[in-house]
Each structure stands twice: as C-alpha cells, then as structure tokens.
Amino acid sequence: MSRREFGEKKRGARRVQPLKTILIVCEGSKTEKIYFERFKERDSGVKIEVPTNKFTDPVNLVKFARDYAKKHDISVAEGDSIWVVFDVDQNRDEEITKAKALADDLDIIITPSNPSFELWYLLHYEPSTAHLTNEQLGKKLKKCIPHYAKNICVFDEIAPTQKLAIKRAGDLNAHHTGKNLYSRSSNPSTQVFRVVVHIDKIKTENRANARARR
Template sequence: MAPRRSGGRGLRRRTASRPERRTVLIFCEGAASEPDYLNAFKRLPEIRSSTAINLMIDPSPGVPLELVEKAAHRKRSDSEIDECWCVFDVEWPKHHPNLDRALRLASAEGIGVAVTNPCFELWLILHFQDHSAFLDNRRAEMISRRLDGRQGKRLDGAKYMPLRHDACSRAANLVARHEQDGTEFPNNNPSSTMFELLAAIEGIR
C-alpha cells in the first residue's frame, strides 16, 4: 500500500525574522515634563519598532550625582541594557551640587548624559524658536508655558514630536556657539544636549 499523502501544510510555521529591539534605560529627575516628553517620544511608531525605552523616574528630590550613581548601579547589574542615559538640569540661579563629579562618573561608567542649562523648559522652548540669551529657571518656565499654552508642569508630549528635529538643530547650534566662544560648563547657559539623546536613539546625526 502506498503511503498516504497529506493534503495539508506541515505543522512547522515559518516565522519572519525581525531585528531585535535595543533596550535603552533613561533615568530622569523630573516627575512631570521630562517623563511626559520622553513617553511621547517612545510611543512614536518608528521608535517603538526598533527600541524599547524604559524610564526610571526618581520620585525623591535628588541631585544629578545621585541619579548617575543609581544609573551606574543598574547598568552594572543588568546585562540586557544596551544603552543607559541620565537626563538632568543645571538649575539657575543656584546650581545643583557636584555637577562635574556627576559628569565624570557618567563618562567612566559609559552612561550618556542629556543636560539642559538652566532647566528642561529651555529644551521645550527650542521646539518653537531659537533662544540664545541667558535664562534662569523662572524665566525659562514662563516662556515655555507661553509658547505651548500649558498651565503647569504637565505637558502634551505629542505636540512636541513633529518639532523635535527643529529643537535638535537649535540645541546643536547653541552647543557649537559655546564651544566657539570657549564657554565652559556649567556657564554654558543656555544649552541642552537632549539632542544627543534623541540622535542616539533615532540614529540621526
């Protein structure tokens, strides 16, 4: 008797190979504006398809050095992390303490830093317009709220996403201007290296 032929397909199903997503861990000190912005960024389809972004929000009022220490500890203990970043501000008129130590530790541990001087609101301002004049925290918050119409710290991150590359270009120009003038950190007010974080994730240089 001839063997029976199966009219159906084999049980083994071919699976399409898809590139493995990178895992990026971001520590930030802000409890409202920064997470709102970064959560909108991670929800973009082009980001979600290639990168898993995990936000670690420090709920206690801390300083950048403590944030970097926590990031370094987590990075050492988790081999699944492809990149680790810290997002923090300089603050004016009174700076955070130990900013230089925070940057040195981040460099030694292979942790990226996205630092805005004076505060994250400058980065938000750059989505709408250039700004090259010195700012303190109060003035930066006032301009930022006027530009996007919000009342408090919470923001609609999705509103900023179509403008993020404009902000990156303006922020890069500020950094280049400070380098040309020889202005050293933390006196490089206004400035933001948030564009480096976005570029590292989006692959845009």
C-alpha cells in the same frame, strides 16, 4: 542565563536579535519621564526604559543608572545605551564635574539642561541665546504653549518641530564654543537633543533592517 543568551537559543538554533535598550534616568520631576515615555512604540525594535527614582543630584542619578542597568541586564557592550537627564539650575559645577567623570568611566552619557529641561521645549518654538532664569524660561514657554504646566504631556504638540529644535540645540552648543557645556556657564543650553537623535537613529536602523529581512 542573560537575555542575550536566551535570544540566541530561542527557537532552536535560530539566532534571534535581542531588542536594544535605551535606559533614560531622569531626576525626580515627572516632566521628563512623561516626555520620554512617549517615544515608546510597538515593533520599533528598541526598548525604552524610564524608571522612577527619588534623586535630583547628578552624581546619585548616575549611580542609580549604574545600579539599575546592572540589575536589569542592560549593557552598553551589547549595544544598549544609558542616559542621565538633569537640570543644571540647582546643581553646583563641582557636582556636575564629578557626575561627568563617573559617567564617563561607566559609559553613561549625561545630558544636562541649563537652566532646566523646559529649554528643550522652548527650542521647538524659538531660538534663544540670552541667559535665562527658570522664571524667564517659564514665561517664554507659556507664551508658546498657553496651557502649559509642569507634568503635563506636550509631546504631540512639539513633535512636528523636533528637527528644528535639534538644530537649535546644536547651534546653542556652537554658540558656547570655548565654554564647558557641563557647567553653569553654558546658559542657555541643553543636551537632551542627543538622546532624541539617538532614539530616532536606532528606530530608523531597526526599520531598515526589518525591511531588508523581508
């Protein structure tokens, strides 16, 4: 019996709304996993899963997400969502294009960061449209967060400017109009904001539904 069927049969004939699951598959680095784990909240009506894996290339990340979702009864058709987060800097355009095509076929959303995930952090402090190497990005971020280092949690520090970062990320997409956002040519850009917007949207909807049922 699936968790959907179980939810409907639980407590006799009463229908129990199952939790929506947001599956976020990140590349091997711990930075992204640490960040997204912080979005978990009790009684939010949403289950966030950020499984550990050994992959760094986008194609294998998409395949891992597909297999993990199947094994754990995570279904887009049932209202769940599946996201793959990865850095562009170490990948060729051909690999990204292949991953995007496979993900589209599977209803999986890929969210690359160009050059890397740390750009999402930087956008909480300042806009940036000039081409960035990871070294340049690291220096900029270090000025904003002097104690910053890989694999430390800065969620609470950057949370107050999350909406501003979302706007800046969207502005970067507009800045690259005419370019392929899923390629190396869109430096700097990050689609991580799409995951964050979705998480906040689902949580807001669940809270509103909970209030309406009272």
